[in-house]
Amino acid sequence: MALIKYSGNRFGSELDQLINQFMGDTVTSESQEVNSIRPRVDIFETEKNYLLFLEIPGVKKEDIDLKIDQNVLYIKAERRKAQLQEPNKGHRVESHYGTYERSFTLSDDLRSDSIEAKYEDGILKLEITKKAEKPFKKTIKVS
Numbered sequence: 001m002a003l004i005k006y007s008g009n010r011f012g013s014e015l016d017q018l019i020n021q022f023m024g025d026t027v028t029s030e031s032q033e034v035n036s037i038r039p040r041v042d043i044f045e046t047e048k049n050y051l052l053f054l055e056i057p058g059v060k061k062e063d064i065d066l067k068i069d070q071n072v073l074y075i076k077a078e079r080r081k082a083q084l085q086e087p088n089k090g091h092r093v094e095s096h097y098g099t100y101e102r103s104f105t106l107s108d109d110l111r112s113d114s115i116e117a118k119y120e121d122g123i124l125k126l127e128i129t130k131k132a133e134k135p136f137k138k139t140i141k142v143s
Contacts, residue, residue, distance in 0.1 A: 050128045057122035
C-alpha cells in the first residue's frame with residue numbers, strides 16, 4: 001500500500017483502539033466538549049491513483065484546511081456550534097463540535113503536487129495521483 005499510516009508503538013496502538021471502543025474516535029476534555037475528532041476514512045486504490053473519503057459532516061467548505069509538509073498530508077476542519085437567533089434552552093445536545101484532524105504520510109510513489117479535493121454532503125474526497133512508472137530498458141553486452 002502506498003499510504004503509510006503512523007501508528008506509534010504497538011502498545012500505544014492497542015491502547016488507542018481500546019480507548020476508541022469506549023469513547024469513540026474523539027478526544028474530550030474534562031468539560032466533555034470535544035477538542036479533536038478523528039474523522040473516519042475509506043481508502044481505495046485504482047490503477048492511476050488513491051481515493052480517500054473522509055467523513056466530516058456539518059463543516060463548511062471554507063473551514064477545511066489541507067496542507068502537505070515533508071510528505072505528510074494534514075487534514076483539519078472546524079465544526080462550529082450553530083448560532084440561534086433566539087435565546088434557547090438546550091434540553092439535549094448530542095452533536096459533536098470542534099476540530100476534525102487527521103494526517104497521512106505519503107509514500108514516494110505518489111505525486112503530492114497533484115492532489116485534488118472535493119467536499120460534498122459531509123464527505124471530503126481526495127484523489128492522489130500515483131507517479132507513472134518508467135519502464136526500464138537496457139541492452140547488456142556479453143563480453
